[in-house]
Amino acid sequence: MLVALAGGVGAARFLSGLVRVVPEDVLTVIVNTADDETFWGLKVSPDLDTITYTLAGCVHPEQGWGRVDETFTVIDGLARFGCDAWFRLGDHDLSTHLFRTSRLAEGATLAEVTEEITRAWGLQPKLLPMSNDRVATRVTIRDDDGSLTNLAMQDWFVKERSRGPVTAVDFDGAMEASPAPGVLEAIATADTVIVCPSNPVISIGPILAIPGIREALKERRDRVVGISPIIAGAPVKGPADKLMAPLGIEVTCVGVARAYADFCGTLVIDSLDARHTTAIEELGVHAVVTNTLMTDARVSAALAQCTLEAVA
Amino acid sequence: MLVALAGGVGAARFLSGLVRVVPEDVLTVIVNTADDETFWGLKVSPDLDTITYTLAGCVHPEQGWGRVDETFTVIDGLARFGCDAWFRLGDHDLSTHLFRTSRLAEGATLAEVTEEITRAWGLQPKLLPMSNDRVATRVTIRDDDGSLTNLAMQDWFVKERSRGPVTAVDFDGAMEASPAPGVLEAIATADTVIVCPSNPVISIGPILAIPGIREALKERRDRVVGISPIIAGAPVKGPADKLMAPLGIEVTCVGVARAYADFCGTLVIDSLDARHTTAIEELGVHAVVTNTLMTDARVSAALAQCTLEAVA
Numbered sequence: 001m002l003v004a005l006a007g008g009v010g011a012a013r014f015l016s017g018l019v020r021v022v023p024e025d026v027l028t029v030i031v032n033t034a035d036d037e038t039f040w041g042l043k044v045s046p047d048l049d050t051i052t053y054t055l056a057g058c059v060h061p062e063q064g065w066g067r068v069d070e071t072f073t074v075i076d077g078l079a080r081f082g083c084d085a086w087f088r089l090g091d092h093d094l095s096t097h098l099f100r101t102s103r104l105a106e107g108a109t110l111a112e113v114t115e116e117i118t119r120a121w122g123l124q125p126k127l128l129p130m131s132n133d134r135v136a137t138r139v140t141i142r143d144d145d146g147s148l149t150n151l152a153m154q155d156w157f158v159k160e161r162s163r164g165p166v167t168a169v170d171f172d173g174a175m176e177a178s179p180a181p182g183v184l185e186a187i188a189t190a191d192t193v194i195v196c197p198s199n200p201v202i203s204i205g206p207i208l209a210i211p212g213i214r215e216a217l218k219e220r221r222d223r224v225v226g227i228s229p230i231i232a233g234a235p236v237k238g239p240a241d242k243l244m245a246p247l248g249i250e251v252t253c254v255g256v257a258r259a260y261a262d263f264c265g266t267l268v269i270d271s272l273d274a275r276h277t278t279a280i281e282e283l284g285v286h287a288v289v290t291n292t293l294m295t296d297a298r299v300s301a302a303l304a305q306c307t308l309e310a311v312a
Numbered sequence: 313m314l315v316a317l318a319g320g321v322g323a324a325r326f327l328s329g330l331v332r333v334v335p336e337d338v339l340t341v342i343v344n345t346a347d348d349e350t351f352w353g354l355k356v357s358p359d360l361d362t363i364t365y366t367l368a369g370c371v372h373p374e375q376g377w378g379r380v381d382e383t384f385t386v387i388d389g390l391a392r393f394g395c396d397a398w399f400r401l402g403d404h405d406l407s408t409h410l411f412r413t414s415r416l417a418e419g420a421t422l423a424e425v426t427e428e429i430t431r432a433w434g435l436q437p438k439l440l441p442m443s444n445d446r447v448a449t450r451v452t453i454r455d456d457d458g459s460l461t462n463l464a465m466q467d468w469f470v471k472e473r474s475r476g477p478v479t480a481v482d483f484d485g486a487m488e489a490s491p492a493p494g495v496l497e498a499i500a501t502a503d504t505v506i507v508c509p510s511n512p513v514i515s516i517g518p519i520l521a522i523p524g525i526r527e528a529l530k531e532r533r534d535r536v537v538g539i540s541p542i543i544a545g546a547p548v549k550g551p552a553d554k555l556m557a558p559l560g561i562e563v564t565c566v567g568v569a570r571a572y573a574d575f576c577g578t579l580v581i582d583s584l585d586a587r588h589t590t591a592i593e594e595l596g597v598h599a600v601v602t603n604t605l606m607t608d609a610r611v612s613a614a615l616a617q618c619t620l621e622a623v624a
Contacts, residue, residue: 040414041353073383077407081432091403095389102352120393 002308003190007032007203008047009064009237010229010294011196012054015125017300018194019055021308024124028186030213032198033110033129034137034171034206037154039087040078042097043104046154047203048114048129049096056121058092064237067092086159111180128186130207133177137202139243140168153202162239166246169201174209187216192311195226197292199235200259201243208263217263225266225311227292227303228253232272236293252276257285266310268292268303286310314620315502319344319515320359321376321549322541322606323508324366327437329612330506331367333620336436340498342525344510345422345441346449346483346518349466351399352390354409355416358466359515360426360441361408368433370404376549379404398471423492440498442519445489449514451555452480465514474551478558481513486521499528504623507538509604511547512571513555520575529575537578537623539604539615540565544584548605564588569597578622580604580615598622 002022004015006029015029029051036045046065053059053067060066070090078085089097096117103113109132118127137153142165151160187193198204208214217224233252235241241251249255253269257280260267267285269276270292280287288310294300314334316327318341327341341363348357358377365371365379372378382402390397401409408429415425421444430439449465454477463472499505510516520526529536545564547553553563561567565581569592572579579597581588582604592599600622606612 040410041417042410071383071385071403073403074386074406074410077404078411080407081411081428083411091383091385092389094386094406095392098352098354098386099390099393099395105353116393 001186001190002027002192002194003186004029004194004196005198005204005207006030006047006051006196007198008035008050011047011198011203012051012059013064013294013300014194014196014227014304015051016054016297017294017302018304018307019125020297020301021305027125028182028190029125029127030130030183030186030207031127032203032206033131034135034174034202035153035157036134036136037087037152039089039097040083041101042089042094043101044087044089044097045100045110045114045129048117048127049093051127052096052118052121052123055123055125058121066090087154109180111182126182128180128183130180130183130213131177131210132180133173135174135177135206135210136172137206138170138172139166140170141165142167157239162242164242164246166242169205169243169247171206171209174206175211177210179210179212184212184216187213187220190220190223192308193217193220193224194307195224195260195264197227197229197236197294199229199238199240199243200249200256201240201247214263221263222265223311224264225268225307226256226260226264227268227307228256228270228273230256231270231293254279254283257283257287261285268307268310313498313502314339314504314506315498316341316506316508317510317516317519318342318359318363318508319510320347320362323359323510323515324363324371325376325606325612326506326508326539326616327363328366328609329606329614330616330619331437332609332613333617339437340494340502341437341439342442342495342498342519343439344515344518345443346447346486346514347465347469348446348448349399349464351401351409352395353413354401354406355413356399356401356409357412357422357426357441360429360439361405363439364408364430364433364435367435367437370433378402399466421492423494438494440492440495442492442495442525443489443522444492445485447486447489447518447522448484449518450482450484451478451514452482453477454479469551474554476554476558478554481517481555481559483518483521486518487523489522491522491524496524496528499525499532502532502535504620505529505532505536506619507536507572507576509539509541509548509606511541511550511552511555512561512568513552513559526575533575534577535623536576537580537619538568538572538576539580539619540568540582540585542568543582543605566591566595569595569599573597580619580622
């Protein structure tokens with residue numbers, strides 16, 4: 001059995017390679033849900049949906065999230081009512097949110113709805129939300145006048161275009177949340193646990209913040225392998241750099257190794273970062289060097305193969 | 313000032329004629345909301361929307377409800393999840409429902425949201441929901457084996473295609489509901505109150521069932537004029553016949569006159585029903601004969617003019 005901790009686009013691209021090199025049904029993906037937000041009453045789970053659409057082959061190939069051939073009739077119509085529709089939910093995507101929202105309203109858990117959605121898409125891997133409880137990433141930024149503003153994740157990332165400087169990141173509700181059923185069991189029994197190349201602060205961070213998960217990973221440290229989302233001192237995509245530095249995490253693969261060292265025995269880093277191998281090994285983390293820039297599915301598959309072999 | 317009690321398509325077509333013969337801003341429309349339903353968490357108000365779209369000039373011209381040039385991407389997408397999407401909400405229409413649902417969730421009343429929606433469309437007439445409280449029409453039908461089934465209005469009308477025989481109609485919540493702010497005042501101060509050519513049982517009936525409204529109309533009986541939705545013993549559109557007969561209302565303009573006689577001093581009937589004039593007058597209701605089949609906007613306007621003159 002294989003477990004992956006995952007955020008959004010980077011993780012989804014990695015997983016699309018992984019399912020080319022392992023039987024799909026051995027895979028359980030534990031997905032960040034602290035980016036989840038409610039828009040116009042609809043429950044949106046960006047990371048769950050990005051991974052679902054990617055594995056289902058219906059993701060927008062260039063942007064890496066949302067649906068291919070998407071239309072925006074509904075959201076454009078909201079403009080008439082003066083709504084600031086900065087979160088551009090597509091019409092195809094809205095079907096998912098309507099279904100999720102109505103099932104949650106009926107009393108289903110997020111894990112149950114996620115199972116129903118992935119089954120509807122015919123996915124073999126099991127997708128688990130990190131928790132059925134609400135956890136919400138909040139980002140605090142300092143404005144030019146020195147005042148602090150606390151924003152919900154999507155407000156900061158999409159509406160405010162990741163502006164900074166960031167002074168703090170919090171996972172509201174995390175301490176009261178429980179891992180979704182099966183999460184701890186999957187980690188405890190997995191042959192290998194992969195930490196996908198996702199934002200360490202706001203994608204992997206919330207998963208680790210739920211009581212019990214980091215401890216479970218520590219127990220399996222020699223079977224846990226991460227892939228650095230930082231290549232040559234910069235994230236491939238997304239705002240990881242703006243979030244890592246203020247939290248004291250160096251924006252390099254060494255910074256990632258240090259942040260994960262207590263539960264992650266092996267880290268896969270990019271060829272461009274080969275010179276950091278010694279620094280990572282000095283943290284007690286085994287470093288494996290390969291090409292990690294997932295320019296296409298073939299590279300993703302090779303990266304997945306290398307990641308599995310790193311702890312074989 | 314002019315007040316109209318209204319249901320869906322028939323009322324909307326009449327009102328589109330009325331605004332051609334009176335200044336739009338003198339008109340207040342009190343709209344049935346007992347057909348309202350929640351689909352996938354979205355608050356749908358069919359009669360309010362039909363009238364809004366008709367007066368805004370964006371209604372589907374043939375079917376008389378829904379938006380012209382509508383698409384169904386979202387609802388079709390729900391089929392993937394095994395949802396029985398028998399209520400075909402269009403993508404354009406969904407913008408309205410998303411806005412209404414989110415505003416109601418924020419604590420706005422239905423009257424407030426309705427005002428916002430009609431203002432967004434630039435409508436001059438004031439649309440008032442009959443009540444801000446939930447009132448839900450329920451239809452009881454007798455099955456072939458003699459058993460009774462109680463259905464929500466849209467379940468019966470759309471999903472079950474108005475099948476019968478109907479044994480009872482109830483307006484759940486009506487007795488506990490209050491007229492929306494302004495409803496009683498509008499009736500009390502109107503020069504003329506028009507009962508639109510709508511289903512007497514399930515469109516006008518719920519409005520009359522809210523405590524205070526029928527009494528307010530009785531006070532203005534000589535200023536109240538109705539238009540019979542029944543022509544030559546049959547409804548122009550919709551299931552009025554299936555509902556009137558079981559409730560003891562004869563499916564003729566005489567039956568309508570008798571049902572309205574206590575609060576409606578004048579009834580406009582179709583030329584095909586001229587022979588019923590005496591029977592209606594014997595009920596103490598003044599009968600006015602004209603062409604009431606609204607085949608186009610010109611006919612609707614002429615009918616509106618005749619209706620106004622009937623109580624001038």
